[in-house]
Amino acid sequence: MLPAQRRDELLRVLRTEGRVVAKDFAARHGLSEDSVRRDLREMAAAGLCQRVYGGALPVSPAVVDYAGRQGVAVENKDRVARRAAALVRPGSTAILDGGTTALAVARALPADLEATVVTHSPTVAAALAEHPAVKVLVLGGRLFKHSVVTSGALLAEAAAGIWADVFLLGVTGVHPEAGLTTGDAEEAATKRTLASRAGDTYVLASAEKIGAASAFRVLPLGEVTGIVTDVPLDDPAARALLDAGAPLVAAP
Amino acid sequence: MLPAQRRDELLRVLRTEGRVVAKDFAARHGLSEDSVRRDLREMAAAGLCQRVYGGALPVSPAVVDYAGRQGVAVENKDRVARRAAALVRPGSTAILDGGTTALAVARALPADLEATVVTHSPTVAAALAEHPAVKVLVLGGRLFKHSVVTSGALLAEAAAGIWADVFLLGVTGVHPEAGLTTGDAEEAATKRTLASRAGDTYVLASAEKIGAASAFRVLPLGEVTGIVTDVPLDDPAARALLDAGAPLVAAP
DNA sequence: CCTAGTGTTGCACGTTTCTGCGTACTAGCG
DNA sequence: CGCTAGTACGCAGAAACGTGCAACACTAGG
Known part of the structure; x- marks a missing residue:
């Protein structure tokens, strides 16, 4: 540069x-x-x-105040994002889910990282355009408006042709009994499809997701390689998840 | 050399x-x-x-920087965008290209429009998430960083399975001799592929494109249905294009 | 065919700019 | 008050720079 x-x-x-x-x-x-x-x-x-x-x-101090508040708000997600970004090894292939946490991961990737990233999120794809050395593959399909990701038959077809080392999965809830959940049935199915196309699956679980549950189960807690979170592992909610067999990974 | x-x-x-x-x-x-x-x-x-x-x-960084490019010739682009948006009829299917002008078209679509829009631009897809009644289909593929659109074999495959009423094509130059041009060979090929999947093809040509030429030809002037521009048709540059057989359409 | 003229190129030199590292200082935090 | 992380400063080596100069190619006119 x-x-x-x-x-x-x-x-x-x-x-x-x-x-x-x-x-x-x-x-x-x-x-x-x-x-x-x-x-x-x-x-x-x-x-x-x-x-x-x-x-x-x-x-301008006016901007500083605003930025300060924003900064605090994103700090947790950033910690999870940085930890998760380290899971994308140079030379490897990763599938990146949609959602704000996954977007933070995309932005947290080192600028000179040489890797292949597959995503079904237009937002994440656009963010990755800033990373010159990352090969980006966009999975097409019907756009699901709420979380701005593609899904459906076209996506399943495209996904069938790829294989990745790791899938970074975003969910809305990580609950001891309900498992990993999200708010839409089709979205859950799409996430399952993507999980089946990668060797390891890691969940992006910033603090507000821990202990929460949504309507549709993506996967049981035990069926992922790791759950990256910024909640201390001795926190009661974290303990409950560990007892339920969740492979929690603490972000530094 | x-x-x-x-x-x-x-x-x-x-x-x-x-x-x-x-x-x-x-x-x-x-x-x-x-x-x-x-x-x-x-x-x-x-x-x-x-x-x-x-x-x-x-x-000026604005010449290349994608984010920066927005804001250049805003009013011109908006006039072209509004005119082009009218080409997407309720109930029809349209293919929307990438680039800032196409993005302006996406934003200019009526909020309550019921139509299907196919795009290979993650940026355009994200913008269309704001239009609740528009069905959006994203064409996947390898991400071309500079203009933030997908291309390649995967895109061609996905495109083969669709048919649209109209394709709104963005280019970087509309020149009497060079025809419709863009700055990258693969991008030009992708645009040709998309043009072959629609009944009508309209070019989005705001004033700064008129008379300009880039390295790679997308299509000859005569092979599109219309070229939407905000340049008056009695302007010398416009006259030269009309003489060369370009089907210019003036934006109001 | 020769020659003067013009423009381009590569090289050498001294100068400027950038960068990494060591050292000593300071802010923030428990 | 002591620890850590962040910081400023200075320095030396490396990289990039501009300039002047000589060699070369190419052109036009004799």
């Missing part, structure tokens, strides 16, 4: 996300933290941003 | 990849870095690119 490009990108992220975390930005784009910090320092000196401990914020 | 060829190629790479790295370009084409740098310097002086350490970037 060209130095000038790097600075443009920093400004862009600052504008769109309301903040820049030096460490994350460096990791995401395969840069040294030093270069990022140096840029931020110079941009701050030029009045283009406001340097703070850990990164930078936009100059 | 001829000097003039080299400069054309530099501009092409700049346009399609959004940047040129002097060293890489020289290595890739068996040139000296000196020559490349010299060209870039002159092009920058002529205002054709922006010289940065390591290579060059487009004059």
